[in-house]
Amino acid sequence: MKIKKFAIILFFAGILQGQVDPGINVWIRVGSLQSFFSAWGAERAWNANLGIYEGLQWPAWYWATENFVIDRYWLACRDFNDPEGNNWDYKATTFISSAPPEYGAPISITQTTRFDPPKVDVDGVGITRNPQVDGYHDESLPYDRKLVNIVNTSLGVTVKRVVYAFSQPYHDNYFLTEYILTNTGNVDADDEIELPNQTVKELYWGQMPRYATSREAGFTVDGQMTWGKYQWVSHARDIVYDGENICGFWSWLGQSEKNNHDNIGGPARADQGRLSAPQFAGIAMVYAQKSPSEPVNDPSKLRILGWHAGDTYPSIANNNAAGMKDVWEMLEGTDLYTGSETPMDFGIPEPGPNISHKPAEKEGNDGGGAAGFMTYGPWELAFGDSVKIVVVEGISGLDRKHCVDIGKNWYKKFANSNYNFSGTLPDGSSTSNHDVYKNTWFYTGKDSILQTFARAIKNYNSGFAIPQPPQPPTNFYVISGGDQIRLEWTPSPNETDADFGGYKIYRAIGAADSFYTEIFACGKGTSHPEIVREYADMSPVRGMSYFYYLTAFNDGSNNDGTFNPAGPIESNRVYTQSSEPAYLRRPQGTNLDNVRIVPNPFSIKAREYQYGIGDDKDKVMFLNIPGKCTIRIYTERGDLVETLYHTDGSGDHPWNLVSSDRQIVVSGLYIAHIEVTEDILDSSSGTMIYSKGQSTYKKLLVIR
Numbered sequence: 001m002k003i004k005k006f007a008i009i010l011f012f013a014g015i016l017q018g019q020v021d022p023g024i025n026v027w028i029r030v031g032s033l034q035s036f037f038s039a040w041g042a043e044r045a046w047n048a049n050l051g052i053y054e055g056l057q058w059p060a061w062y063w064a065t066e067n068f069v070i071d072r073y074w075l076a077c078r079d080f081n082d083p084e085g086n087n088w089d090y091k092a093t094t095f096i097s098s099a100p101p102e103y104g105a106p107i108s109i110t111q112t113t114r115f116d117p118p119k120v121d122v123d124g125v126g127i128t129r130n131p132q133v134d135g136y137h138d139e140s141l142p143y144d145r146k147l148v149n150i151v152n153t154s155l156g157v158t159v160k161r162v163v164y165a166f167s168q169p170y171h172d173n174y175f176l177t178e179y180i181l182t183n184t185g186n187v188d189a190d191d192e193i194e195l196p197n198q199t200v201k202e203l204y205w206g207q208m209p210r211y212a213t214s215r216e217a218g219f220t221v222d223g224q225m226t227w228g229k230y231q232w233v234s235h236a237r238d239i240v241y242d243g244e245n246i247c248g249f250w251s252w253l254g255q256s257e258k259n260n261h262d263n264i265g266g267p268a269r270a271d272q273g274r275l276s277a278p279q280f281a282g283i284a285m286v287y288a289q290k291s292p293s294e295p296v297n298d299p300s301k302l303r304i305l306g307w308h309a310g311d312t313y314p315s316i317a318n319n320n321a322a323g324m325k326d327v328w329e330m331l332e333g334t335d336l337y338t339g340s341e342t343p344m345d346f347g348i349p350e351p352g353p354n355i356s357h358k359p360a361e362k363e364g365n366d367g368g369g370a371a372g373f374m375t376y377g378p379w380e381l382a383f384g385d386s387v388k389i390v391v392v393e394g395i396s397g398l399d400r401k402h403c404v405d406i407g408k409n410w411y412k413k414f415a416n417s418n419y420n421f422s423g424t425l426p427d428g429s430s431t432s433n434h435d436v437y438k439n440t441w442f443y444t445g446k447d448s449i450l451q452t453f454a455r456a457i458k459n460y461n462s463g464f465a466i467p468q469p470p471q472p473p474t475n476f477y478v479i480s481g482g483d484q485i486r487l488e489w490t491p492s493p494n495e496t497d498a499d500f501g502g503y504k505i506y507r508a509i510g511a512a513d514s515f516y517t518e519i520f521a522c523g524k525g526t527s528h529p530e531i532v533r534e535y536a537d538m539s540p541v542r543g544m545s546y547f548y549y550l551t552a553f554n555d556g557s558n559n560d561g562t563f564n565p566a567g568p569i570e571s572n573r574v575y576t577q578s579s580e581p582a583y584l585r586r587p588q589g590t591n592l593d594n595v596r597i598v599p600n601p602f603s604i605k606a607r608e609y610q611y612g613i614g615d616d617k618d619k620v621m622f623l624n625i626p627g628k629c630t631i632r633i634y635t636e637r638g639d640l641v642e643t644l645y646h647t648d649g650s651g652d653h654p655w656n657l658v659s660s661d662r663q664i665v666v667s668g669l670y671i672a673h674i675e676v677t678e679d680i681l682d683s684s685s686g687t688m689i690y691s692k693g694q695s696t697y698k699k700l701l702v703i704r
Contacts, residue, residue: 001647006083008436014302015159017205019105019106019189020039020106020107020108020109021106022038022039022040022097022098022099022105022106023038023039024038024039024106024108024109025037025039025043025615026039026110026111026132026147027129027132028111028145028147028163028165028175029060029129029574030144030145030165030166030167030172030572030574031060031144031165031166031167031169031171031172031173031572031574032058032059032060032061032169032172032173032574033056033058033060033165033172033173033174033175033352033395034057034058034060034574035055035056035057035068035175036054036055036120037109037147037149037161037163038097038109039097039106039108039109039149040095040096040097040099040106040151040381041073041095041106041149041151041159041161042053042071042072042073042094042095042096042097042207043070043071043099044070044071044096045066045068045069045070046069046070047519048573052066052215052226053066053068053069053212053215053226053227054066054068055067055068056068056211056281056393056395058279058281058395058396059399059400060574061383061512061513061577062400062513063216063513063571064214064215064219064371065214065215065216065279066212066214066215067211067212067213067214067215067279068209068211068212069210069211069212069227069228069310069369069393070209070310070371071207071208071209071210072094072095072096072207072208072209072313072371073094073095073206073207073208074092074093074094074095074204074205074206074207074330074331075092075093075153075155075157075159075181075203075204075205076090076091076092076093076203076204076206076324076327076328076331076332076497077090077091077092077155077199077200077201077202077203077204077328077550078091078201078202078328079202080155080198080200080201081195082154082187082195083187083194083195088321088324088514089325089604090321090324090325090327090328091154091155091324091326092155092314092316092323092324092327093153093154093316094316095151095159095213096328100269101188102319103153104149104152104153104154104187104188105149105188105189105386106149106150106151107150107151107152107189107354108148108149108150108160109148109149109150110134110135110147110148111131111132111133111134111146111147111148112133112134112136112137112145112146112653113131113133113135113136113137113144113145114132114136114137114138114139114141114143114144114451114471115136115139115471115493116474117129117131117575117612117625118472118473118474118475118476118575118576119474119475119476120475120476120478120480120576120577120578121475121476121477121478122426122578122580122581122582123478123479123480123580123582123648124401125580126480127579131508133145133291135392141464142166142168142464142465142466142468143164143165143166143176143464144165144166144167145163145164145165146162146163146164146165147161147162147163147165148160148161148162148163149161149162149163152184152186152187152188152189152442153187154187155187155200155203156183156184156185156186156187156194156195156198156200157181157182157183157184157200157203157381158181158184158186158235159178159179159180159181160179160182161177161178161179161180162177162178162180163175163176163177164176164177164178164455164464166459166466167469167571167572167574167575168307168466168467168468168469168564168569168572169469169569169570169572169609170455170466170563170564170569170571171455171456171459171466171563171564173394173395173396173452174392174393174394174452174453174455174456175392175393175394176286176391176392176456176459176460177390177391177392177393178388178389178390178452179205179388179390179391180339180386180387180388181203181205181379181381181386181388181389181390182381182384182385183198183199183200183381183382183383183384183385184384185197185198185383186693191543195383196369196383196512197383197435198383199267199380199381199382199383200379200380200381201380202328202332202333202377202378202380202602203377203378203379203380203381204303204328204332204375204376204377204378205285205331205375205376205377205389206304206330206331206373206374206375206376207372207373207374207375208308208310208313208371208372208373209371209372209393210228210231210251210368210369210371210372210378211228211231211279211281211282211309211368211371211372211577212225212226212227212228212231213231213251213252213253213277213279213280213281213395214253214266214269214276214277214279214370216266216276216277217266217276217277218567219659220266220267220268220269220270220271220276220277221253221256221259221263221266221276221277222256222258222259222263224255224256224258224402225266225277225480226625227369228310228368228369228370228371229256229281229367229368229369230253230254230255230256230369231251231252231253231254231369231370231371232251232252232253232254232308232370233249233250233251233307233370233371233372234249234250234251234446235249235250235305235306235307235372236249237302239450241451241454242451242454242455242458243454244452244453244454244457244458245299246284246450246453246457246561247282247284247285247299247302247305248282248283248284248285248305248374248391248392248453249282249284249305249306249307249372249373249374250280250281250282250446250449250450251280251281251282251370251372252277252279252281252445253265253266253277253279254281255525261414262435262439264435264438264442265277265278265403265406265407265438265439265440265441265442266278267407267410267411267414267438268407268697269411271405271407272408272411273405273408273409273410273411273414274396274404274407274408275402275403275406275407275442276403278397278398278399278402278403278442278445279395279396279397279445280395280396280397280445280448280449281393281394281395281449282372282393282394282395282449283372283374283389283391283393283416283455284392284394284453284456284457285299285302285389285390285391285393286390286391286392286456286457286460286461287388287389287390287460287518287557288301288302288376288389288390289301289387289388289389291379291380291385292379292380292381292382292385292386292387295388297651298333301376301377301379301389302374302375302376303331303332303333303375303376303377303378303538304331304333304336304373304374304375305373305374305671306372307370307371307372307373308336308370308371308372308373309365309366309368309370309371310366310368310369310370311366311367311368312366312368314326314327314330317399318474330375331375331377332375332377332378333375343357344420367696369567371454372459374391374600376389377389379581381623387418389524389533390460391598392452392457392460394449394452394453394456395449395452396413396445396448396449396451396452396650397442397445397448397505398441398442398444398445398448400515401515402441406437406438406441406442406630407438409421409423409434409437410423410434410435410437410438412434414434419631420432421433421434423437423442425437426439426441426444429445435621436548446686455563455564457514458562458563459563462563465560466563466564467559467560467563467569468558468569469551469552469553469554469569469570469571469572470492470493470494470495470497470500470501470553470571471492471493471494471552471553471571471574472492472551472552472571472572472576473489473491473492473503473533473550473552473576474490474491474493474552475489475490476488476491476550476576477489478548478578478582479582480582480583480584480585481584481585482584482586482587482650483534483538483584483586484537484538484540484584485536485537485540485546485548485582485583485584486534486535486536486537487505487534487535487537487548487550488533489503489533489534489550490533491533492552492571494552494554495552496530497554498677499555499556499557499558500523500552500553500554500555501524501525501552501553501554501555501556501568502521502522502523502524502525502531502552502553503521503522503523503531503532503533503550503551503552503553504520504521504550504551504553504570505518505519505520505521505535505537505548505549505550506518506519506549506551506573507519507546507547507548508546508547508548508549508551509544509545509546509547510544510545511545511547512547512555512577512578512579512581516547516549516573519537519539520535520537523553524555525555525568540582540583540584541584542583542584542621542623542651542652543583543584543585543598543611543619543621543623543654544583544584544611545581545582545583545611545654546581546582546583547577547578547579547581547582548576548577548578548582549573549576549577550576551568551570551571551572551573551576552571553569553571554568554569554570555568556568556569583654584652585648585650585651585652586623586624586651586652588624588625588626588627588650588651588680588689589623589624589625589626589649589650589651590682590689591652592626592674592690592694592695592696593623593626593696594624595622595623595625595674595696595698596622596623596698597620597621597622597623597672597698597699597700598621598623599611599620600620600699600701601700601701601702601703602620602657602700602701602702602703603703604618604703604704605618605703617658618656618657618658618664619654619655619656620654620655620657620700621652621653621654621655622644622646622652622655622672622674623651623652623656624651624652625646625651625652625653625674626646626651626674626676626680626689626690626694627646627648627649627650627651627680628646628649628676628678628680629645629646629673629674629675629676629677630643630645630646630674630677631643631644631646631653631669631672631673631674631675632644632672632673632675633670633672633700634670634672634673635668635669635670635671636668636669636670636671640660641660641665641670642655642658642659642660643660657702665679665702666702667702667703667704668701668702669699669700669701669702670699670700670701670702671697671698671699671700672697672698672699672700673676673695673696673697674695674697674698675693675694675695676690676691676692676693676694676695677692678692679691679692
């Protein structure tokens, strides 16, 4: 006999909702680690529209720092009676967006926030991203986002996934996730309970995430890293870091058999060796409930911790009974299925200067690459029973400045075998081996990911008691001017708090994903103790692009060092960082004879002496032009290359040396025709400066 859900609503408050589209993805973007979460309870990173693997971006401020390929989950039990009365010796299900209805049904996915993100505006262009939130949670709670995802499964076990994300800068590179497994007896999306008398026996839960650290390394290493082919996986149950016991795994880029040089860290040879794969990505256990009646942590419930071949696993398609047996045995450990007989790093040192160690050649691995593998259980769940698993997923490693500096030093020897190399190691000693130098620095990322795990465990076990920074200002405006770029903002909601410190402004030149430096601070402990809400940046150079972010900070009185380094804490840059450039916008010219193109000639060999080596590296500026005009650029023989429409009233307009069909222009002589598009009057005297239709020609020489 089937019963309605209202009969057991006291057991399952908050679970009962209508079915949601299994293809829905919701992004969490509140820190240096950003990713999407799928309604079906597990994610696949491949985005067919973009042709990339996306998700788990770290550091999210930079291009192509995605680190994710796929995450596979399974539930499996013994002695299961389905709604049709059939008995299964083994019953299993998996989580995937393309799963057929007999696997179960995604019920809901929602996200809440502590506060609305600030409105950020650059020269009248609003750049605030859609936060994809459905409501608010208590501002006193330290997590900035809370995502709740509910999936009913064919085992009658409902999985409630709760993800917590933080913007506090010492805790913004991980997600804490609770998995609550409840025997609801509901195997589908409707309100009927199909299995009200079922006890789920010998239940196991497992996940097999595969990383690719990072997407950029897929281009800089050999073209195959994008799906994680050369990932290594290490793991430990007994590492103690900062007083916390770490049970988890971490994954990083290994050596490709296609390369004759040491590619650990992903040195980008086309970018002077900058390390493009500094990331260590992984998962650690935080909590595994002993039993439904004993809500205490039981580390022994972490059944298997290791690695598995990424594309080798059992199939349960069409209710394959043999496949379900294989899944249960894989999760339980009786038969780990091809690829997981021994830990991947067993007896093999981490690959350093000895490049003979290649993940793709490890026995039991496959072309998909090694995935982490964690399983939990067993449990017995009577109808209405629940158990909880908590994990932290994080990414850490060398910061961008270290990646640039270390890569440049390594590249000097790589590019010139006669170079007399000497490098300083993290402990202060030196080495003459450029690979030892690079790899020793790279492997400090292992310490960083363990630190990340330890901070997350402390955070969760304390009931999320990490110290909080003030909220960012509610509005941030970047306003380009003729001789300055003005920055204005409205107060932080915490500006009147006793521990409020003040504000800081950071700036990057040439590219939004380059280095930012502090250019101004006001408030406690600064050279400008008076709190203000505006700043005029007087140092910009005409033609260069500038990017900013603004933070609010406290005086550190709430941060004693228990959860992270003591001292003041700033709001996260993610809330105010501008993705659009600001420029000095000089007044329009008053005479077409004064129009100039700078630099002219443009030479690719002189980029660093022109407008820099960031996003501005291929740029020329049209200066002293009319405030309203059209610029048409032709080849020497008269073919139209590009048309620029200048409408902002200033005297400057950039061109990125790309044609209208998105091709980089080649070396040659180009002719620019500048035509006034409307009558223009002097704002003070009212006299005519330009008449519509006036025009002039200028030449530009490009040398590549």
